Amino acid sequence: MSGPDTKHIQRYDPLERANHWVTAITFILLAFSGLALFHPSLFWFSQFFGGGTWTRILHPFLGLAMFLSFSALALRFWHHNRITRDDIQWLLKIGDVVRNREDRLPEVGRYNAGQKLLFWTMIATIPTLLVTGIIIWRPWFAPYFAIDAIRLAALLHAFCAFVIILGIIVHIYAALWIKGTVGAMMRGTVTRAWAAKHHPGWYKKRLREEEVNPDPSGLTEPQAFHGRSNHQQD
Numbered sequence: 065m066s067g068p069d070t071k072h073i074q075r076y077d078p079l080e081r082a083n084h085w086v087t088a089i090t091f092i093l094l095a096f097s098g099l100a101l102f103h104p105s106l107f108w109f110s111q112f113f114g115g116g117t118w119t120r121i122l123h124p125f126l127g128l129a130m131f132l133s134f135s136a137l138a139l140r141f142w143h144h145n146r147i148t149r150d151d152i153q154w155l156l157k158i159g160d161v162v163r164n165r166e167d168r169l170p171e172v173g174r175y176n177a178g179q180k181l182l183f184w185t186m187i188a189t190i191p192t193l194l195v196t197g198i199i200i201w202r203p204w205f206a207p208y209f210a211i212d213a214i215r216l217a218a219l220l221h222a223f224c225a226f227v228i229i230l231g232i233i234v235h236i237y238a239a240l241w242i243k244g245t246v247g248a249m250m251r252g253t254v255t256r257a258w259a260a261k262h263h264p265g266w267y268k269k270r271l272r273e274e275e276v277n278p279d280p281s282g283l284t285e286p287q288a289f290h291g292r293s294n295h296q297q298d
């Protein structure tokens with residue numbers, strides 16, 4: 065029988081992970097169906113949705129599903145993404161970020177400034193995609209709007225889609241680039257070394273919580289905090 069797991073701590077509960085993956089899957093379907101409709105050279109993506117007609121029918125409904133799932137996710141994580149003075153300092157030291165010199169950066173809490181900026185980019189673009197998508201949704205809603213409004217909405221829709229698709233590519237790249245991050249969204253846990261290295265402010269807070277309320281499963285058992293060291297392994 066194996067002993068209690070003292071190496072890992074909880075970062076996401078099952079509901080948060082399910083909410084994230086529903087958002088991610090609907091987003092990917094939405095992006096591919098949207099790109100198929102955007103340009104003839106990408107029309108071949110429509111074969112994954114049962115042809116052009118089905119792509120055109122499904123895309124707005126996928127949009128509604130993604131918006132609803134994203135809204136729940138945004139409400140869950142809203143309060144973790146407030147921008148602080150330390151976040152501004154972190155962004156100004158982006159050179160140290162890309163060189164993995166965490167010891168030169170302000171202490172990072174649950175999310176770093178890059179993650180927070182992406183969060184607010186999602187907040188700006190996803191509701192805009194919904195509103196503009198409804199304005200251009202034929203035959204149901206578009207007839208209620210003037211042609212100039214439909215043209216402007218189509219332009220804004222494509223612009224926001226471009227920004228958020230690029231943003232999500234960066235999000236996926238960052239999740240894979242920082243070893244041990246994807247596990248947070250797959251299993252819900254991260255190693256203590258990962259937490260101490262990449263999110264020391266959050267890890268210290270978790271240690272204080274564990275002292276008050278130790279977890280009998282052993283998953284969150286208190287352990288000494290070793291500070292921000294670049295030599296720690298994940």
Ligand code: HEM
Nearest residue numbers: 087088091141145175179180183232236239245246248249
């Ligand atoms: C295959 C695609 C995706 C992968 C591999 C992925 C991976 C991850 C991982 C590993 C985390 C945890 C990061 C951490 O705890 O530090 C995370 C967080 C998050 N993801 Fe994704 N993700 C994907 C797609 C998406 C999409 C499409 C959205 C929204 C449209 C999204 C929204 C979020 C949000 C809001 C968080 C919490 C971070 C915050 O609040 O700032 N993800 N993702």
